[in-house]
Amino acid sequence: MTHANAPLTPVGRLRLARCVVDEGWPLRRAAERFQVSPSTAARWAGRYRELGESGLVDRSSRPHRSPRRLPTRRERRIVKVRLARRWGPARIAFLLGLNPSTVHRVLRRFGLARLAHLDRATGRVIRRYEHVAPGDLVHVDIKKLGNIPDGGGHKVHGRRAGGRNSSAHRDPTRPRKVHGRPNLGYSYLHNAVDDHSRLAYTEILPDETKETASAFWTRAQAFFQAAGVVVKRVLTDNGSCYRSHLWRDTLTDAGITHKRTRAYRPQTNGKVERFNRTLLDEWAYAEAYRSETERRAALPRWLHTYNHHRGHTALGGQPPTTRVPNLTGQNS
CATH class of the missing domain: 3.30.420.10 (Ribonuclease H-like superfamily/Ribonuclease H)
Structure with missing residues (x-):
């Protein structure tokens, strides 16, 4: 996708390249005409000579080499731990001595689903369904x-006062099962x-x-x-x-x-x-x-x-x- 502030679209690049390659314009004159630098004009003209019109489309900014990328063996270990233990990036990173963001990128690269989308018992992706009409199920x-005891429980008064309310207002028809513990x-x-x-x-x-x-x-x-x-x-x-x-x-x-x-x-x-x-x-x-x-x-x-x-x-x-x-x- 062309950048919003890019001076040349693929059509503009083709016009520039044809002026230089087909019509013989000097690079500086073509660059001035299309309001780009001479080096930019040289780049598009060179790609047009080598690849034709197909060379003028946008290319991925992904580098050809990633020397700091994790070795394949460590990536496989991350995936193995995720599948076997169903841990998140933070726990996997602690186990393997890595940065959590690095583990997260590896998991995304391998297309592994979020833990929230998995059945914790089996590790399979949860199948979600919805019946087509009300009443079908x-x-x-x-x-x-x-x-809650009369006067409020521990969420209102804290553990000590809430416990007193619980003991004072327990259900009289229900005997205590544990000594000292209310039975509300x-x-x-x-x-x-x-x-x-x-x-x-x-x-x-x-x-x-x-x-x-x-x-x-x-x-x-x-x-x-x-x-x-x-x-x-x-x-x-x-x-x-x-x-x-x-x-x-x-x-x-x-x-x-x-x-x-x-x-x-x-x-x-x-x-x-x-x-x-x-x-x-x-x-x-x-x-x-x-x-x-x-x-x-x-x-x-x-x-x-x-x-x-x-x-x-x-x-x-x-x-x-x-x-x-x-x-x-x-x-x-």
Whole structure:
């Protein structure tokens, strides 16, 4: 690509070279005519004599020799360590006594994918997919979350004062399992995320039994139907509630196919796993809540923002509402 400030384009070089070679102009006169130095005019005229018009196009600035480049054997060792241990440039550089930027250039030269794009268990590039229509697949999962004591926990008051609040407001129906450690109990976030639109539905429930999970799905399906989404398949992990006959019958009665992930492969259900992380970062731990009631009261507002206003990187910066036909109910 010609530089923006270059005085000669390939067409201008051809004209200059023809003036010198074909018409016999002196180099100084041709250089003055085309407003370049005599050495530049000599270079283009020489290339035209030797290679013709093909010699007047831009050439790569890459040097013919790189005497300071790493030996091939060391480059191969960098690649071998990356493939075997799945380390980043900094750790590889420390192991081999190199500069991290040098290791990074070698990895790029060999076209090795970023660690973020790899499955850490196998080292293979993660295959990303997206179903073509809302409802083709809905991801369902449960996230366990510790309750906040009245008055606030350690995030508000520090470890010492937060521990006192935890001990004073533990769940009286749940005896201590470890002496001196409070037992506040847990909340269970039951989440459902549409694969195509990322439309999400969440409830905070007291447990993760088959009855609770099945009742949650009945309400979640009603939510998706109200938004104009007909659910065809549901993907879950292998939790006991999802392996129950009650869960199976609930989906079968609704005409929905149930799919489960492979054992020890949570990344298969990655969209809802990523939603869990977003939920924790932007709602559960986003503020220093002073009670569990205060945190729970903030969930509906955050979920509305997520579905209607928050830009999603997988959707080109648009919220899920842009991919759902009737989320706001205007077509009802």
